[in-house]
Amino acid sequence: MTLRKFSTCFFPVLALVLLFSPSSIAQDYAMSAEEVNPVLISSTIPDVSVKNTDGENLNLRDIVKDQPTIFVFYRGGWCPYCNRHLADLKKIEDDLAKEGYKVYAISADRPELLKQTMDKNELTYTLLSDAPMTAAKAFGIAFKMDDETVERYKSYDIDIEKDSGYDHHLLPAPAVFLVDQKGIIKFSYVNPNYKERIDGGILLAAAKAFSK
Numbered sequence: 747m748t749l750r751k752f753s754t755c756f757f758p759v760l761a762l763v764l765l766f767s768p769s770s771i772a773q774d775y776a777m778s779a780e781e782v783n784p785v786l787i788s789s790t791i792p793d794v795s796v797k798n799t800d801g802e803n804l805n806l807r808d809i810v811k812d813q814p815t816i817f818v819f820y821r822g823g824w825c826p827y828c829n830r831h832l833a834d835l836k837k838i839e840d841d842l843a844k845e846g847y848k849v850y851a852i853s854a855d856r857p858e859l860l861k862q863t864m865d866k867n868e869l870t871y872t873l874l875s876d877a878p879m880t881a882a883k884a885f886g887i888a889f890k891m892d893d894e895t896v897e898r899y900k901s902y903d904i905d906i907e908k909d910s911g912y913d914h915h916l917l918p919a920p921a922v923f924l925v926d927q928k929g930i931i932k933f934s935y936v937n938p939n940y941k942e943r944i945d946g947g948i949l950l951a952a953a954k955a956f957s958k
Contacts, residue, residue: 775879775888779919779938784886791817791929792884796874799864801857804874806881807929809850814932814957815925816842816949818851819876819887819918821940823863824904828853828920831943832867838946839871845950845957847924852876854910854917877910882918887936891915924952932956 776782785792791810795803809815818835820828832851839849849871855863860873882888891899891906896915899906907913922944924933933952935944 774883775890775916777890778892779889779917779940782887782889782919782936782938784919784921784934784936785884785923785931787931787934789931791923791925791931792881794881794884796852796876796881797857798872798874799857799860810925810927810929812927814845814847814927814953816847816849816953817923817925818849819882819885819921819923820851820853821917821920822853822855822906822909823859823866824906824909825940827941827943829863829867831920832863832869834943834946835871835949836867836869838950841950842953845953847953847957848872850874852881852918854879854882854906856909856911859909876918878912879910879914879916879918882916885918885921885923887919887921888916889919891917922949924949924956926956 791806793807795805798804820831822828835849842849851871852874854877855875856877857875860875864873876882879888896906906915919936919938920940920943921936922934923931926932933956
């Protein structure tokens with residue numbers, strides 16, 4: 747092979763190697779909750795599926811076709827701030843229903859753990875599992891916990907690998923998305939501080955505003 751022929755075949759291959767090397771492939775999650783990049787208001791929700799308590803797949807776009815929907819992303823049933831938020835949503839569930847909305851809360855917990863959270867908080871709305879974090883990634887709210895935090899949580903008897911069934915160490919930044927029947931996001935709230943959640947009254951006011 748001449749140098750000319752070698753150059754012609756070598757550099758395109760090198761370009762492909764660089765293009766698809768691990769360091770050059772964009773991550774679909776952030777390295778901290780502060781760095782998440784949520785999908786924008788007026789965007790169509792991603793075409794992704796999650797699982798119900800029976801492990802059955804449910805497509806989020808199919809869910810919203812019947813009526814406006816509120817998707818709530820929470821970290822897991824092990825999180826006291828999440829449980830407090832889920833209980834707060836319960837207080838306004840009937841009012842949201844009067845405005846035509848249904849509520850789905852999505853976490854990284856395995857399907858078989860969802861009923862425990864529902865029973866603990868006496869919830870009547872639906873909890874869904876996004877254990878592989880497919881939906882959270884697509885919504886732009888997934889982030890990776892650092893190893894130190896993972897180990898510290900284990901000392902609190904919180905094992906996110908066991909609860910999700912995955913070792914990705916990913917969690918969602920707590921978020922709420924209000925979605926119409928066309929799958930368009932009309933309102934959203936995302937806060938990287940897991941201790942702060944949207945007030946139920948504010949969420950209800952937003953739901954009323956967009957139901958008119």
